Amino acid sequence: MVMMPWMIFLLFTTAEMRNKYITERYEINIFPPFQSTTVFVHDGEHARLRCQLCNESSPIDMNDLQTHGFTISWFKGNSKSGVVELLDNGTRIAAQWPLLGFWPASVKDTGRYFCSVFNGTHNISGPNVSLYVIPISEGCYSKETEYTRNGCIGSSTRLVCPHMEEFKDNAKDLKWYKNCQEEVATGLSLEFHSLGKENAGHYTCVLSIEHNGRQYNVTRTLELTLTEPYIEPKLIYPHQEHIEVTLGERRVINCTALAGHKSKQDVRLTWEFQQRKITSCKPEASVCKDPRRETIRNDGVYVERPLVFPKVKEEHLNQHFNCVLHTSVNKMIGSIFLQEKGKSAVPPSVGLLFSAIVVLFILACVCAYFKVQIALCFRDLTGRDETCGDNKEYDAYVLLLKNDDTLLNTHEEQEFAFKLLPAILEEKFGYRLCIFERDVVPGVASAESIIFYINKCRRLIIILSKEYVDDHFSSTYELMTGLHQVLVERKIKPILIQLKPINNTKSLPESLQLLLKSKGTVKWGEGKHSYFWKKLRYLMPAKSRQVHTGNQ
Known part of the structure; x- marks a missing residue:
């Protein structure tokens, strides 16, 4: 017997009133009206609608209901006449638990659909699902079926083909097209790591499904619009x-x-x-x-x-x-x-102060650069003498670091230490030097003599040679005695003279290495009138007695 339309409408109304009943396992409620969904599809394409019920707002496994003896029926409501039609399970529109499939959908299928489950006692209706079938247009997409997505230039985004949950098992067969022409990717989503202006446009995802020997398409289109990145004003x-x-x-x-x-x-x-x-x-x-x-x-x-x-x-x-x-x-x-124009806004007092700072800075630089020359001129003009009353007999003790084999000390080093140095400092500038080899009486005990004579001197001149670095020496005790006076007792000031470049100083005694780092050396320069002699005089004690035989 064919059910009359008014009886179907009555069944639908009664089912809505019975949603509060409890079945054997479930307290089932339909979704509120505002939760109804809309499915868009092109004319001639495949569409699927799913029956969904909920238990306290949680989706229910429809397969579980089927195992408990529930059956499902689909209805289409006509908003103009108010008539509800029962959909028979046919070839083009086929119900397969819990889905309703259209093979294919046509424009006349546009409308409101709902499902009802029945277990012999109660009818429970699901929410409305609206199907909107768009007539075929000349392009591959229609404005009415577009989904929009916004992105920012330079950022990353992921486009997901919308409302394809019913076809997730076929996701690998889905193809993406841009502006209906270029195939750009396959799969359920499309990734952009850094969006550029050229990425804006319409992206269409197309899934082809075979049914009863025929191919049916499922199409979705997204419009990707891009905005410029935010710039802080x-x-x-x-x-x-x-x-x-x-x-x-x-x-x-x-x-x-x-x-x-x-x-x-x-x-x-x-x-x-x-x-x-x-x-x-x-x-x-x-x-x-x-x-x-x-x-x-x-x-x-x-x-x-x-x-x-x-x-x-x-x-x-x-x-x-x-x-x-x-x-x-x-x-x-x-x-x-x-x-x-032409007038400075800086107050005169500020200008004078700035000028004074500049002048002082220049003077400080000049004094630092010419400090040796300035100090020597000051000594000559004032007659300054720091040797008076100190009870010292000699101005400097001259120590040439030498090897046991005196042949290792070059003729040049001996000439410098025993002839040139005394000739300039003693004969030209009036200093008195103590040279052990020259001034100590032969036969006197060496250790006692060294201490005695060093204590009588104001400076300790140590002449470094390359041979001292490479070999063993007879002047070690003499050196250590002098360094003890310099570093420990601080009774005498050192002057280090470097005759030749020394590349490796690690073999020197640690105390001498420390002295080299803190005091530096006076490097030998050729000629009697070089900067070497001025620097040496600067480090020697100031004396009022000078013997001048020529220019400094």
Whole structure:
């Protein structure tokens, strides 16, 4: 017996009233009306609708209901006539638990569908599912079936083919096309690691399914629209500007700000003077602002606000005019400072102070560079003598580090230590040197003599040679005695003379290495009048008695 339309409508109404009943395992409620969904499909394509019930807002496994003896029926409601039609299980529209399939869908299938499950006692209805079938158009997509997705240039995004949950088992067969032409990918989603302007457009995902020997398509289209990345508004000009002007001239100074990629009404630019806003230009104004201007460039929208001086006056000079950029979250200030052309705005006292600092700095540099020459001139002019009353007999003890085999000490080193050095320091500048080989009486105990004579000297001159670094020496005790006086008792000041370059100093005694690092050396320079002798005199004690036989 065929069920009459009014009986089906009555069954539907009764089913809605019975949603509160409890079945053997479930307390079942239909979804609220506002949770109904809409499925879009092209005319001639395959569509699927799913029956969904919920238990306290949680989806119920429909297969579990089927095992407990429930059956399912599908209905289509006609909004114009109010008639509800029962859908028989046919070839083109086929119900297969819990789905309703259209092979294919046509424009006349557009409407509201719902399902009802029945276990012999109760009918429980599911929510409405609206099917909207779009007529075939010339393109591969229709505006009515578009899904939109927004992205930002430079960011990453992932496009997922929408409402394809019913076809997830066939996801590997899904193909993506851009603007209906280029096939760009396969699979359920499309990845973009860094979006560019060229990525904007329509993306269509197409899934082809075989049914009863025929191929049916399922198509979805997304429109990807891109926006420029957000740029924090910032003040471009001015920052802290000093501008030279001429009295009486007309002058226009632009305050410029980068507003972003689009003009924003919350970006305000204005001029202030003495914490009060400068007004718009009027004929009687001595200073005013012109209307805001906007310029579109590749990197965004620039906003300008001109400050106008119809005639620059005395009252405008040496004053700060501030350009203020207001945004929704920030405030930036730049200023201009007008000064008359050719006149400095710096007070005279500040200029004098700066000049004095520069002069002192130059003098300090000159003194540091010529300190040796200056010190020697000061000694000669003042007759300064630091040797009086110290009870010392000699000005310096000369120590040539030598090997047991005296042949290892070159003729040049012996000539320097025993002839040239005494000739210059003693005969030319009046110093008195103690040279062990020359001044100690033969036969006197060596150790006692060394201590005795070093204690009678004001300086200890140590002449370094390359041979000392490479071999063993007879002057070790003499050296250690002198270093003890220098480093421990601090009774004598050292002077280190380097005759030849020494590449490796690690074999020297640690105390001598420490002395080299802290005091440095006087390097031998050829000639009696070289800087070497001036530096050596600078390190020697100051003496008023000098013997001059020529220029220094």
